[in-house]
Amino acid sequence: MQNAGGDKGQGPDGRTLHYGEFYGQGGSSVEPDASAGVAVVMGNCQAESLRVMLHGAGLHTVRVPPVHELVAADIPYLERLLERTSLLVSQPVRDDYHELPLGVRQLQARIPDAGRTVRVPVIRFAGLYPTHAIIRPPSDLSLTPPIAAYHDLRTLVEASGGEPIATTVTPAMVRALAADSIGELTRREEAFDTVRISDLFATPDFSLMRTLNHPGNAVFAVLAERVRARAGLVEHAVEFDRPLLDSVHAPRSAAVIETYGLDEKPRADWIIGGVAVSDDVVKRAHLEWYAEHPDAVEAGLARHRRALEILAAT
Known part of the structure; x- marks a missing residue:
């Protein structure tokens, strides 16, 4: 991560703008509902697609960088976010991943006592692409x-x-x-x-x-529904207007x-x-x-x- 706060005389870089709310720069495309719980979805490229399917109906999701792209300078931002998080959704991540406190148990320990953690799998399926x-x-x-x-x-x-x-x-x-x-x-x-x-x-x-390892919208819709059910949240179907993870077929x-x-x-x-x-x-x-x-x-x-x-x- 570079220039999260912006160098003197310069604005924030593209990465900081893309993950604006995470870095305290604003930038959320949806105005947060003050009554909504904050949710963080951690993992690889699949995490962001799941996040957009979870947003809304009492849940405000915050876009964060994929776990493998996080660096030491990101940890203070992540810790501040976790302090106001009510739902952590994470793929299985081992403790001290990339020598940083990014394991599921480590992240779970940072959220308030009333918060919940739901684990989701890393999805790979070879049956459609067998070689x-x-x-x-x-x-x-x-x-x-x-x-x-x-x-x-x-x-x-x-x-x-x-x-x-x-x-x-x-x-x-x-x-x-x-x-x-x-x-x-x-x-x-x-x-x-x-x-x-x-x-x-x-x-x-x-x-x-x-x-x-790039699921389509149909998979993320079901996964989001099941995450909500495990977390005890109300049902909420998102009609997303573009294909997710669509860059490679x-x-x-x-x-x-x-x-x-x-x-x-x-x-x-x-x-x-x-x-x-x-x-x-x-x-x-x-x-x-x-x-x-x-x-x-x-x-x-x-x-x-x-x-x-x-x-x-x-």
Whole structure:
């Protein structure tokens, strides 16, 4: 975070303006209701989408930076906000995340005694994008491949020099990967006592997920409803006028459409910022990136061993 208060003779920077209320600069698009409780939603990019779905009906939500973007200079602002927070909604975050007091338990300890905490899961579902994965290179956990920040396991294997896998993805593969994905999400929901959302993926379609980890409005609407129910708040449906997390749409395979009987057409291209980008262009860029970051290949092969075994089945 830079220039939260504005340097002498200069106004606040773009980040400070974007998170204006958090930094005490105003900037809320909705005038706060003095009688409304203040809610803070903490987590990755999914947190902001959930926040906008929660706003209103006795709840004033404050936009905060994603947890992985917070730095030491942000902590005083966060602590002041938590002192007036009545509802903390957070993905599972470990204590001292990035060597800062950002763990759920640490944040919960800062809100007033009457406040409530509701945990929500980090949502990932591979059943619509069965060859895609998220990989963190050990050398730098923040690194992502160019163009599309998602790894294709088939490209990963090619980069490793291994035997090619899944020349044709089959419905059996899709179903197996979907079942594993739902199972892992369910396990995390139970382990962290989060609001449940895994049941939505029993009958998946592309409105639910734009990529492996970018849910659509339909998911956030249900998640917000369930957060409100757990927190004991009145029901409140938000009619949001634009798609959430809409900047990247992954290709849609014929095997997925066949598996779920969807009324869709396959699409080989990525849609990034509204522009179609060939999957071949993405693949070439990723292969070059893997050559520069071999540890990402090794980490991916180890982390996604089960998915690779499914995709290698004949």
